[in-house]
C-alpha cells in the first residue's frame with residue numbers, strides 16, 4: 001500500500017516503527033563556523049580565471065571536507081524547477097491502480113514505482129513512496145499524467161549539463177585534466193537515474209524513517225526538493241540537518257567518485273527524516289559513468305604505500321545491481337567490495 005493519500009492516521013502502523021534508533025543519533029543544525037558549503041556555479045563557469053580557480057578550490061574543499069554542498073546560481077530556471085516538482089506530485093496523485101502499472105520487478109528496470117525500499121522484503125517499512133526512471137542514455141518516463149514526460153525531459157537536460165560542468169571542475173580540483181571524467185567514463189552514454197521521493201506527513205515522525213543511512217552508488221547526485229527539510233548528512237561523527245535554501249540544489253559525492261578519487265572525495269552517508277506537518281518531495285538526479293565502465297582510481301592519485309589504489313573492479317551496472325540487492329541500512333557498501 002502506498003502512503004500517498006493516507007493522511008488521516010493518528011499513529012503509525014507497527015511495521016513502520018524503527019526500534020534501532022540509538023541515543024546520540026539525533027540530528028543537529030550545522031555549526032556557524034562549519035556549515036554546509038555553498039558553491040556558486042556562476043563562478044565555476046566564469047571566464048575570469050581567478051574566479052574560476054577560486055571556485056575550483058572551494059569545490060575541492062567541499063568535496064573533501066563534507067562530500068555535500070549547496071549549489072546556487074546554477075542556471076536552472078525557477079519555473080522549470082517548480083514545474084518538475086508539480087508534475088511529479090501529479091504522478092503521485094494518480095490512483096493506486098494507475099501507478100501500479102509502473103511497478104518494476106527488477107532493480108534495473110527503467111521505470112519503477114513503489115513504496116518503502118523493496119516492500120516485498122522490507123522488515124520495517126520506510127515512510128516514503130518513490131518513482132525511479134532511467135533517463136539517460138535512453139529517456140524513460142511514465143506516459144501519465146499528461147505533460148510529465150516533457151517536463152522531466154527538459155529538467156534532466158538542464159541538470160545533465162550541470163553535472164558535466166561540475167565533473168569538469170571536480171576533475172580539475174583533483175589536479176586532473178578538466179576532461180578526465182568525461183573521457184575515462186564515457187559520459188556521452190552515462191547512466192542517469194531520476195527519482196522522486198514523496199514523504200507525506202507522519203503522525204509519529206520520531207519513530208519512522210524516510211530513508212535510512214546510505215551512500216549513493218553513482219558519481220554525483222544533484223537533488224532538488226520543495227521547501228520542507230528532512231535530509232541529513234553524516235559529518236564529523238554527527239548527523240547534520242540540511243536546511244533547504246530556496247532554489248538551491250544539493251549535490252553529493254557518490255561511491256564511484258570515491259573510487260575515482262582514490263578515497264579523497266568520500267561518498268557521504270545521508271538519510272531522510274520525516275515530519276508531522278507537511279509533505280516533502282525530493283527529486284535526486286543520479287549520474288554515473290556508462291553502465292559498462294569499470295571505474296578505477298586516477299593514476300595520478302595513487303602513489304605508493306600511502307595511497308594504495310582502492311579498487312572494486314566491477315562494471316557500474318554490476319555495482320548498482322549489487323548495491324540495490326542489499327538491505328538499505330548498512331551505510332557505505334563500498335567497504336564490502338573493496339579489494
Ligand code: OGA
Pocket residue numbers: 195197211216230231270271272282284
Ligand atoms: C536518495 C536520497 C534524500 C532525500 O534518494 O538517495 O538520499 O532527501 N534522498 O530524499
Ligand code: NI
Pocket residue numbers: 214215216270
Ligand atoms: Ni541518497
